[in-house]
Amino acid sequence: METGSVIGYLVSLVIMASIYGVFCLGLNIQWGYTGLFNIGIAGFFCIGAYTSAMITTPVPSGILAQYVHQLFGLNLPFVFGLLGAALMCGLVAFLIGVPTLRLSEDYLAIATLGIAETFRLIFNNERWLANGPQGLMGLPQPLHSLMGGRNYDYLYLVIVLIVVVIVYLLIEKGVRSPWGRVLRAVREDEISASASGKDVFRFKMQSLVFGSMVMGVGGALYAHYTKAISPDVFTPLYGTFIIWVMLMAGGSGNNKGALLGAYVIWGIWIGSDFLMDMLPDVIRDKGPYLRFLIVGILLEVILIYRPQGILGEEKKVSKMYN
Amino acid sequence: MTILKAEGISAGYTELDILQNVSMKVKSNQIVSIIGPNGAGKSTLLKSIFGILNPRKGRIVLKDEDITGLKPNKVARKGISYVPQVSNVFPSLTIQENLEMGAFIRTDDFGGRMDEIYNLFPTLREKRKQKAGQLSGGQRQMVAMGRALMLDPIVLLLDEPSAGLAPLLVSTIFEKILDINKTGVSIAIVEQNAKEALKMADHGYVLAMGRNVLDDEGESLLDNEEVAKLYLGG
Amino acid sequence: MAELFVYGIVLGCIISLGAIGITLVYGIVRMANFAHGEFMTAGAYIALLIVSVILPWLGVPDTTFGPLSFGWRMLIAFPVSMAAVAFIGIFFDRLLYKKLRLKNSNAVILAMSSLGVSFMIRMIILIITGPDYRFYRPGIMRPALQLPFGIKIRPDQIFIVALVVVLVVLLHLFLQRTKMGKAMRATADNTELALISGIDTEGIVMWTWGIGGGLAAAAGMLYGIDVQIHPGMGWNFLIPLFAAAILGGIGNMYGALVGGLVIGIAEQLSTAVLTPTYKLAVAFIIMILILFIKPEGIFGGSDK
Numbered sequence: 001m002e003t004g005s006v007i008g009y010l011v012s013l014v015i016m017a018s019i020y021g022v023f024c025l026g027l028n029i030q031w032g033y034t035g036l037f038n039i040g041i042a043g044f045f046c047i048g049a050y051t052s053a054m055i056t057t058p059v060p061s062g063i064l065a066q067y068v069h070q071l072f073g074l075n076l077p078f079v080f081g082l083l084g085a086a087l088m089c090g091l092v093a094f095l096i097g098v099p100t101l102r103l104s105e106d107y108l109a110i111a112t113l114g115i116a117e118t119f120r121l122i123f124n125n126e127r128w129l130a131n132g133p134q135g136l137m138g139l140p141q142p143l144h145s146l147m148g149g150r151n152y153d154y155l156y157l158v159i160v161l162i163v164v165v166i167v168y169l170l171i172e173k174g175v176r177s178p179w180g181r182v183l184r185a186v187r188e189d190e191i192s193a194s195a196s197g198k199d200v201f202r203f204k205m206q207s208l209v210f211g212s213m214v215m216g217v218g219g220a221l222y223a224h225y226t227k228a229i230s231p232d233v234f235t236p237l238y239g240t241f242i243i244w245v246m247l248m249a250g251g252s253g254n255n256k257g258a259l260l261g262a263y264v265i266w267g268i269w270i271g272s273d274f275l276m277d278m279l280p281d282v283i284r285d286k287g288p289y290l291r292f293l294i295v296g297i298l299l300e301v302i303l304i305y306r307p308q309g310i311l312g313e314e315k316k317v318s319k320m321y322n
Numbered sequence: 323m324t325i326l327k328a329e330g331i332s333a334g335y336t337e338l339d340i341l342q343n344v345s346m347k348v349k350s351n352q353i354v355s356i357i358g359p360n361g362a363g364k365s366t367l368l369k370s371i372f373g374i375l376n377p378r379k380g381r382i383v384l385k386d387e388d389i390t391g392l393k394p395n396k397v398a399r400k401g402i403s404y405v406p407q408v409s410n411v412f413p414s415l416t417i418q419e420n421l422e423m424g425a426f427i428r429t430d431d432f433g434g435r436m437d438e439i440y441n442l443f444p445t446l447r448e449k450r451k452q453k454a455g456q457l458s459g460g461q462r463q464m465v466a467m468g469r470a471l472m473l474d475p476i477v478l479l480l481d482e483p484s485a486g487l488a489p490l491l492v493s494t495i496f497e498k499i500l501d502i503n504k505t506g507v508s509i510a511i512v513e514q515n516a517k518e519a520l521k522m523a524d525h526g527y528v529l530a531m532g533r534n535v536l537d538d539e540g541e542s543l544l545d546n547e548e549v550a551k552l553y554l555g556g
Numbered sequence: 557m558a559e560l561f562v563y564g565i566v567l568g569c570i571i572s573l574g575a576i577g578i579t580l581v582y583g584i585v586r587m588a589n590f591a592h593g594e595f596m597t598a599g600a601y602i603a604l605l606i607v608s609v610i611l612p613w614l615g616v617p618d619t620t621f622g623p624l625s626f627g628w629r630m631l632i633a634f635p636v637s638m639a640a641v642a643f644i645g646i647f648f649d650r651l652l653y654k655k656l657r658l659k660n661s662n663a664v665i666l667a668m669s670s671l672g673v674s675f676m677i678r679m680i681i682l683i684i685t686g687p688d689y690r691f692y693r694p695g696i697m698r699p700a701l702q703l704p705f706g707i708k709i710r711p712d713q714i715f716i717v718a719l720v721v722v723l724v725v726l727l728h729l730f731l732q733r734t735k736m737g738k739a740m741r742a743t744a745d746n747t748e749l750a751l752i753s754g755i756d757t758e759g760i761v762m763w764t765w766g767i768g769g770g771l772a773a774a775a776g777m778l779y780g781i782d783v784q785i786h787p788g789m790g791w792n793f794l795i796p797l798f799a800a801a802i803l804g805g806i807g808n809m810y811g812a813l814v815g816g817l818v819i820g821i822a823e824q825l826s827t828a829v830l831t832p833t834y835k836l837a838v839a840f841i842i843m844i845l846i847l848f849i850k851p852e853g854i855f856g857g858s859d860k
Contacts, residue, residue: 037664039671099848105664106588107847110798114840117795121833241675244668286683293679299672303665304655398754406752412745415738423742427754469753
């Protein structure tokens with residue numbers, strides 16, 4: 001195998017893992033720091049990706065308009081796609097939060113699941129919105145003119161890593177602020193947090209919205225990496241479950257843990273693909289199912305034997321009454 | 323003859339022990355009252371005896387058997403019944419069903435026993451098809467005690483049986499407790515209503531801040547000036 | 557319209573069976589079981605295995621009962637599959653949830669664990685049978701009966717409603733007349749008091765998983781008889797199941813029954829104006845509305 005293609009493959013690996021890392025950071029705000037059980041991540045993944053796609057492409061015209069339907073197309077640069085994705089997800093999160101944040105945790109989970117499934121149905125059925133099951137293609141890639149062609153991925157990797165670092169730093173700053181301490185107080189003991197006068201609902205809402213905005217950014221990064229998106233990409237498995245496993249494995253309540261989990265689990269995911277290749281055909285055909293089964297078992301093992309994940313929660317940050 | 327004793331119990335719900343080295347004993351057929359201010363650890367003591375809490379130090383002995391740390395359903399089988407202060411009935415079950423649940427671990431025919439309980443609490447017999455959650459406070463307390471008595475216990479632990487009841491009902495409940503005692507059941511009762519609790523007690527224990535403060539015959543405690551000032555409202 | 561209403565009752569009966577399981581588990585084991593949909597799927601597939609592989613191999617004939625689309629094979633497979641999924645439910649409880657309970661894990665961790673279980677079950681099914689849609693009797697055509705008001709209904713569907721009625725009545729008798737059933741209701745009411753009364757609450761938990769799993773399997777098989785079998789079928793039921801349980805008042809078995817019927821009817825009626833794929837969304841909207849207006853559900857709250 002040429003070194004070039006090995007490195008190229010590794011680069012694409014790291015890009016995907018980093019994109020998932022962004023999702024983990026977003027989920028960490030909601031779950032790790034605030035205790036919100038969001039199992040509708042796929043919904044925000046979907047909305048973020050589609051929003052960015054439609055912001056950065058033009059409305060189809062001419063003959064193309066007969067085949068591709070799109071609600072709007074602003075044809076703006078990549079950065080606007082990212083921002084738009086974040087804002088849209090934040091808005092949706094806010095609207096979801098109003099009726100559901102006062103519910104108990106498992107009810108919130110069911111509600112987020114319902115939202116994700118409903119959005120997937122809408123994007124799949126309403127062709128006028130974003131081309132229905134065929135989805136959108138030919139999504140632009142930022143700065144493609146600089147380094148187009150086979151080496152573009154290196155440039156995109158740099159872009160993604162820059163976004164990861166920015167998001168990480170922003171969240172770290174937020175988490176170490178007084179705001180962050182209240183979030184953790186809410187997670188540990190809602191009743192006494194609210195007894196000490198904190199408006200618990202407001203903090204949960206902020207956490208839900210910011211976390212979702214981060215997930216929107218992740219969705220946008222994904223869309224512009226794969227250049228084509230369709231509703232069947234955003235499944236409960238690839239769009240929600242794997243992110244949960246990543247966060248629980250890396251360490252919820254810990255941003256480094258969130259990123260670590262993304263890289264480790266994605267590495268295991270890709271690694272298991274290679275392992276499958278070496279097995280007889282009969283088993284290899286069931287490859288993705290076996291691999292997801294293993295991921296599922298991994299989650300259960302983590303929950304029972306090491307629920308704090310590899311890195312565990314940051315001790316320094318978790319002592320709220322320092 | 324001592325039927326139940328707690329020796330040197332230290333126990334708590336977290337790392338902090340609420341009870342420190344507390345001891346108490348109940349003799350055959352006695353009513354023993356445990357009084358003291360809020361937070362003294364009186365309920366915690368009952369819970370430690372019944373196995374809801376594991377004491378960190380000390381022993382619980384029933385007759386001659388060490389039952390420290392046994393789980394509640396095992397303690398129940400040994401002959402101790404416990405009536406918690408709150409949440410002490412099955413609200414969506416009828417009175418009859420509540421009593422049946424009380425007899426859950428019995429393997430014999432308990433119809434006779436149920437009859438005896440209904441004789442003790444005639445109102446319950448009338449209303450036995452009603453759901454326990456719809457009853458008044460006093461009736462609920464009777465169901466709670468009836469449920470505990472279905473097991474024919476040797477010792478009955480009562481946690482604040484008069485809590486939240488109107489004064490008239492309080493005396494009814496205390497009368498019932500005396501009736502229960504007359505049938506041969508030893509009783510340990512934790513009470514806020516110290517005066518009434520001591521009136522019917524053969525022996526009384528005063529707990530404060532998780533420790534034994536004083537213990538004496540019920541009557542003597544009633545006459546004790548310190549006790550009167552601090553715990554009986556003068 | 558009347559026809560949709562009748563189909564709604566059929567679908568509602570299936571949803572009710574699942575919702576009763578969800579509500580029992582929530583009330584007694586105190587967890588939201590996200591694997592309940594997959595219990596349905598597992599039930600349908602286990603029956604498929606029995607009906608199309610095991611029984612033919614054993615030489616059981618492929619006859620049908622009169623106008624129904626199934627016969628001896630399904631009759632044998634039905635209780636066997638219910639028992640199998642009952643055991644699957646108990647198995648995962650002992651393997652996973654019990655350990656988490658002993659560690660005092662909170663409700664979210666338990667729910668998360670059940671989410672993992674749901675994916676594991678689905679992957680196992682996919683590994684064994686693949687993603688295709690299947691039928692118990694491929695190619696079977698059963699004419700519909702004509703009822704008054706121009707309603708067409710298949711004999712299978714009448715059977716579904718009848719069977720659900722039987723199962724619900726049996727469950728009712730169990731809960732109201734037997735010692736174990738009363739102990740289950742008691743544990744749901746007040747777990748601590750049940751412990752204090754000497755009730756073996758862990759045993760009750762096992763019974764709950766057994767009954768919940770069995771009913772879910774039945775629901776899955778009935779759906780398979782009525783419509784089809786595919787690996788995602790249970791997952792698509794998850795929202796309607798929870799919606800029904802919440803609508804009826806979580807923890808209340810009779811509420812789940814009513815809730816299931818309401819959701820089923822609403823879903824079918826919605827197909828008059830929406831594409832059928834949106835049925836799930838209809839259930840979801842109803843759930844959100846109930847949570848907004850009366851979160852304890854129709855029969856909820858409280859004599860506690």
